[in-house]
Amino acid sequence: FMSNWAIVPVKEISSSKSRLSTVLADIDRETLVIDLFIRTLSVLQIVNSIEKTIVISRDSDMLDLATKSEALAIRENDNSDLNSAIQQATFDAISFGSTGILVLPADLPLLSVDDVNNMTDYEKLDKILMIVPDRHGIGTNALFVKPPGFLKYQFGVNSFVSHKREAQRMKAELFINHYPNVEFDIDSPDDLRRLSEMDFSLHNEEV
Secondary structure: OOEEEEEEEOOHHHHHHHHHHHHHOHHHHHHHHHHHHHHHHHHHHOOOOOEEEEEEEHHHHHHHHHHHHOOOEEEEEOOOHHHHHHHHHHHHHOOOOOEEEOOOOOOOOOOOOOHHHHHOOOOOOEEEEEEEEEOOOEEEEEEEEEEOOOOOOOOOOOOOHHHHHHHHHHEEEEOOOOHHHHHOOOOOHHHHHHHHHHHOOOOOOOO
């Protein structure tokens, strides 16, 4: 029996997407962050392959939004970094019986149900790491880990290479998938420009 859980780590909204501050006012930046976050949760909520989503954050407003979206809201431990926050959420997912973990950021405006299903379709395999890199091939935009807990998360600088090394160290089967919707995230003004050129609405219901 597969019980895949998603983990969406979220920074405090005031410090999110600071690189966009040159082109967006603070209120517009916060609105964008919230819209992206809610859209990500709405996709995860309707996917059959995900049993439950955990949102881990220090931001009370984001945790409230997570609860309203029927996600499990967990307050991040003080003084933790991104990797230890995801580890904290992983331990909670394991305690609820999770057999697979999908780690996703909250800033993937093109994420679809099919993407999530494809990223978690490893029912017949015992020990795997699936990575979707960012479109520059440097960062990690999604991870699927099965079983949960065997992997030491390596998010940060050059995380794509670090995660590949970790899979080899743990003798896990490694899958590297290039899903354009998942590789596209919103980090820079250029990303925002590309999104606007797609004539794409974050409020698009066809997820």
